[in-house]
Amino acid sequence: xxxxxxxxxxxxxxxxxxxxxxxxxxxxxxxxxxxxxxxxxxxxxxxxxxxxxxxxxxxxxxxxxxxxxxxxxxxxxxxxxxxxxxxxxxxxxxxxxxxxxxxxxxxxxxxxxxxxxxxxxxxxxxxxxxxxxxxxxxxxxxxxxxxxxxxxxxxx
Amino acid sequence: xxxxxxxxxxxxxxxxxxxxxxxxxxxxxxxxxxxxxxxxxxxxxxxxxxxxxxxxxxxxxxxxxxxxxxxxxxxxxxxxxxxxxxxxxxxxxxxxxxxxxxxxxxxxxxxxxxxxxxxxxxxxxxxxxxxxxxxxxxxxxxxxxxxxxxxxxxxx
Numbered sequence: 001x002x003x004x005x006x007x008x009x010x011x012x013x014x015x016x017x018x019x020x021x022x023x024x025x026x027x028x029x030x031x032x033x034x035x036x037x038x039x040x041x042x043x044x045x046x047x048x049x050x051x052x053x054x055x056x057x058x059x060x061x062x063x064x065x066x067x068x069x070x071x072x073x074x075x076x077x078x079x080x081x082x083x084x085x086x087x088x089x090x091x092x093x094x095x096x097x098x099x100x101x102x103x104x105x106x107x108x109x110x111x112x113x114x115x116x117x118x119x120x121x122x123x124x125x126x127x128x129x130x131x132x133x134x135x136x137x138x139x140x141x142x143x144x145x146x147x148x149x150x151x152x153x154x155x156x
Numbered sequence: 157x158x159x160x161x162x163x164x165x166x167x168x169x170x171x172x173x174x175x176x177x178x179x180x181x182x183x184x185x186x187x188x189x190x191x192x193x194x195x196x197x198x199x200x201x202x203x204x205x206x207x208x209x210x211x212x213x214x215x216x217x218x219x220x221x222x223x224x225x226x227x228x229x230x231x232x233x234x235x236x237x238x239x240x241x242x243x244x245x246x247x248x249x250x251x252x253x254x255x256x257x258x259x260x261x262x263x264x265x266x267x268x269x270x271x272x273x274x275x276x277x278x279x280x281x282x283x284x285x286x287x288x289x290x291x292x293x294x295x296x297x298x299x300x301x302x303x304x305x306x307x308x309x310x311x312x
Contacts, residue, residue, distance in 0.1 A: 106300060
């Protein structure tokens with residue numbers, strides 16, 4: 001059995017552990033150079049943290065382990081297709097490969113909002129269920145101007 | 157001046173503080189009942205955490221303060237339109253209003269990938285720059301089946 005299947009089976013196993021330990025039914029694993037470097041299950045309710053999805057926690061752990069925000073050489077395995085939040089994190093981390101078992105429609109069947117959030121994110125902010133109010137006269141662009149002028153900054 | 161503008165100006169001020177303190181040029185504030193309950197600037201490079209965007213940190217702090225993953229009565233203020241990761245977090249947290257200054261195009265001009273990630277997220281997984289590999293014969297659905305049968309679970 002190849003590593004992709006082996007590590008994905010581990011992510012699914014961790015999702016099952018999540019249920020047993022009061023977490024949500026999602027598990028994720030990050031690998032580098034053929035070895036698992038982090039594992040996590042969903043802890044949203046356990047830790048009162050709406051961002052504590054399995055993938056976010058596994059990415060944060062892997063970055064902490066590697067002492068870098070750049071996980072460009074890593075692969076992420078997840079028991080379910082990452083939601084938009086986790087997918088965004090995957091892009092910011094520079095991860096180039098994702099292996100998964102269930103998808104957003106399966107997650108919807110289990111009572112989760114992944115599919116709804118994908119649909120909302122594609123809309124113009126003005127057309128979403130959440131109210132989006134833009135106030136351009138508040139100096140935001142001036143901050144980017146200062147950033148632009150800053151020397152020796154580390155891109156991310 | 158109304159609270160919306162006042163709190164957004166504070167988020168922009170925090171973004172400026174971020175630059176001065178080695179953080180990224182983004183600031184966010186969460187308010188509840190007319191008061192600010194959390195503030196943060198981007199700490200991705202400072203903490204080697206690709207998920208440490210201003211909005212994510214402000215949401216995590218607010219949830220920790222309220223001891224709940226549900227921020228349904230809160231408003232988020234951000235110096236820039238939230239990226240897809242942060243927007244996902246906003247939906248998961250149940251936040252119903254977002255006030256912001258710059259948008260994804262301004263962020264792109266400052267060298268950030270927000271707009272690119274929005275474009276990628278809208279694509280079918282098979283068409284993205286990141287490799288997405290689905291393996292359905294790995295037991296993922298069985299975990300959701302167990303979750304479905306679980307009694308007394310807390311929805312999130």
